[in-house]
Amino acid sequence: MEIDLFDETNKITAEQKEMIQSILEFSGDYIHLEEETEMSILFVDNEKIKEINREFRFKDIPTDVISFALEDEVKDDFILDLAGFEGTVPRNIGDIVISVDKAIEQASEYGHTLDRELGFLSLHGFLHLNGYDHMEPDEEKEMFGLQKEILDAYGLER
Template sequence: MQTIVYDETNKINEQAVQWMEDLLNFAADKLNVAEHAEVSVSFVDNAKIKEINREYRDKDAVTDVISFAIEDDEEDLFKEFEGSGITIPRDLGDIFISYDKAVEQAEEYGHDINREIGFLLVHGFLHLNGYDHMTVEEEKIMFSLQEEILRDYGLKR
């Protein structure tokens, strides 16, 4: 899977980008996501994520992660390319993470920044793949899978 990382904060180095790509590929393997899929991850500050949250979710507050799935209905995906032999990337969508909020939460929860960013990445990635936590049952499924991925990857609390 191709991961494109944008860093508006100038706080993410190449080594961090590499392990984030590895983590998302690990999660993609667990979910059987197609190899030719792609996802973008943008690191922003609290002001920017608040603006995104307000504009797209009508919530005038800072949050830690927001995901925008490109695909809502697999039936509608790239029908015009069926049978053409052309492989186009499956664009899963975009994940926005507030680096500032991740730092705050890592301190609050008593773990390092990599664990917090890993948690937010996997959380956003699961949303892009159709998981949600609007009901107790959905939450159980999503959060259990999220912890399994993080644990199996080695990002424990």
């Protein structure tokens, strides 16, 4: 899986980027995602995520993570004609935006490390990109159960 990480805050260490890359690759294997999959994560501050939240979710507050799943928008509406093309076309599942400020706040509030919070938020966004949601009780049970299962299997427990 190809994961592009962009840090607008300059607060994410190389080790944290490696950990996030590792947990998402582990998660991709765990849910049997195709190897030729790509996505991106953008790390921002509270002000930037507040702007994004206002523009796309109509909520004028900072949040911890926002996911933009590409396949939600174009599920059956977009057909790419690859006749004559040799090679593999990666499947782009979308983009995740994480507020580093919120991650720091929540790590302190929940009494765990920033690494654990960044791993959790990255995985949470990743699951949204792969069709999981928590709007209904049964969806929430499934998504949060899978989240815990993956975090435990990876070894990033609370």
